Amino acid sequence: MFKRIRPLLRGSTYAGALFAYCGALASLPLLPFAALPAMAWPSVSLGVQIALTVLVWSVLIGVIGLARTTRRVLVACARRMLGVPLPDPVGERRPADRLRTSLWLLAHVALGWAGAQLSILLFGAALLLPGGWAGAEAGVSVHGWSLRAESGWQSWVAALCCALLAAALCPAVTCALRWLAPRLLGPSSAERLALAAERERALAERNRLAHELHDSIGHTLTAATIQAAVAGEVICADPVAARAALRSIEESTRAALEDLDYVLGMLREEKAGTAPARTLADLPELLDRLRHAGAVVEPGLSGDHAQVQGTLSRAAYRILQEGLTNALRHGAGGPIRVTVTAAPDSLELGVVNRTRTGSETRTGSGTGTGTGRVPDAFPTSGHGLPGLRERVRLLHGDIEAGPDGPEHWRLAVRLPVRLPA
Known part of the structure; x- marks a missing residue:
């Protein structure tokens, strides 16, 4: 049992989650540019505009991964924040290596946004479910999806479960990034030969x-x-x-x-x-x-x-x-x-x-x-x-x-x- 909760007690777990959330925040300056095509096409529905904005946003993030220095910076950050033993890139950057860098950036930002939103949602539920002390009804409703608990001990149990799930998201996000880092930021076959x-x-x-x-x-x-x-x-x-x-x-x-x-x-x-x-x-x-x-x-x-x-x-x-x-x-x-x-x-x-x-x-x-x-x-x-x-x-x-x-x-x-x- 202790082995299962040990990742929750390590600082490196939360450093990895913070690394994911910082990647999500770093992509925010690109959002206004990604929204320009949707704003220029006001006749379409809101859902199409959101999908178009997300698509352009993803393309802009991927383009940053094609820069020559991006991979070296990302390798150094992943090595420091995730504790993954990645060697410094060597040799000439090939198109396949740049594509892997772009995929890493997209996965990094996606995990950061998903983890951040779910964490906020679960922590909010943990605070609001015991509605008696907050002066509110014991329940949470998001976009038509509701989570309610009876007043009393049921609401406190539900709140505790939400808090534990929010805490468990940190090692989950960190493990996902650590699994992806060697595959997308690690050395390719050409780099292994050069090393x-x-x-x-x-x-x-x-x-x-x-x-x-x-x-x-x-x-x-x-x-x-x-x-x-x-x-x-x-x-x-x-x-x-x-x-x-x-x-x-x-x-x-x-x-x-x-x-x-x-x-x-x-x-x-x-x-x-x-x-x-x-x-x-x-x-x-x-x-x-x-x-x-x-x-x-x-x-x-x-x-x-x-x-x-x-x-x-x-x-x-x-x-x-x-x-x-x-x-x-x-x-x-x-x-x-x-x-x-x-x-x-x-x-x-x-x-x-x-x-x-x-x-x-x-x-x-x-x-x-x-x-x-x-x-x-x-x-x-x-x-x-x-x-x-x-x-x-x-x-x-x-x-x-x-x-x-x-x-x-x-x-x-x-x-x-x-x-x-």
């Missing part, structure tokens, strides 16, 4: 930012940890080398903070500054930071790197950064070979490092026996390699990552310079 495309773009952007953050911060933390260890070892024997390592830590962490500020600004949907656009031109600086960390880097650069620009150059930098980070983190300390070959139709990237073998291996995720031992430079989990594969796939390239002989790990990536149409 899905927008969500896909947002998700792709967030994934790209996650990759950027992983590559930048992961590399910086790995390099800074090793550089700090080197500085601690040589701070007494070679203060110059220690200071160089500390300067490298400062430079790399400052660059990582710029990346972090940019990514956090994008995730908070703030107006972020200029995105850190590190490209292949910044590769020498990246290799210098590795050398300050104690790594031996053997670069092999060939071809015209100037032809690699834009997204491809930025992606190539991030791929090499991730590959070098893995080599620095998991490698056995030998030389790291880095190759960048720019051809007219492709860009080839490679990172080869020595892996830990024998006593340097670690136990994998198996049982700890001989078959469960995996070289530490062979990453088997985490976000590094999956992120690289996803980045290369989006650029329509090819990637190979795995053992290169018994003692080396090799990362090879080939990216097309001109993406397929």
Whole structure:
């Protein structure tokens, strides 16, 4: 029983009814214009004039729904007053969407007028039926239709029923509008496709930012940890080398903070500054930071790197950064070979490092026996390699990552310079 009367106790129920009644009142300024054709045709009967006025009035209300901004305003109002989760309209308004907006306006006004008139009638009956205290006869008559009750308790019961019916009209009108709102103001098939495309773009952007953050911060933390260890070892024997390592830590962490500020600004949907656009031109600086960390880097650069620009150059930098980070983190300390070959139709990237073998291996995720031992430079989990594969796939390239002989790990990536149409 309580569940049935619960809507009568909610403020949102009366907010929805007020929304309907306000829609009815908002249509009143159109009534004088709707009455002009009937006034110009005085020879017809009163009933025809009323029907003509209502018809013209409905047409004028429907025409307002065809305006471009009407749907957006109505969606915002329905979302606020009715509590219906309607998305903002997207894309170009189609004739079918404008027609649905006009139908919503007509239904909104019709429900508002019907609910308001019935509420006034029922509340009036609730006040007048107990005629004894009002000094009037216990009854109500409207256009020949009469409602009367005997004096005494019958009139009070009838009045209570009318009051309850008037109160029940509010949730009825609100429920009707809430049922109509998704069907007439909700997204059409074209809008759903546009919303899905927008969500896909947002998700792709967030994934790209996650990759950027992983590559930048992961590399910086790995390099800074090793550089700090080197500085601690040589701070007494070679203060110059220690200071160089500390300067490298400062430079790399400052660059990582710029990346972090940019990514956090994008995730908070703030107006972020200029995105850190590190490209292949910044590769020498990246290799210098590795050398300050104690790594031996053997670069092999060939071809015209100037032809690699834009997204491809930025992606190539991030791929090499991730590959070098893995080599620095998991490698056995030998030389790291880095190759960048720019051809007219492709860009080839490679990172080869020595892996830990024998006593340097670690136990994998198996049982700890001989078959469960995996070289530490062979990453088997985490976000590094999956992120690289996803980045290369989006650029329509090819990637190979795995053992290169018994003692080396090799990362090879080939990216097309001109993406397929």
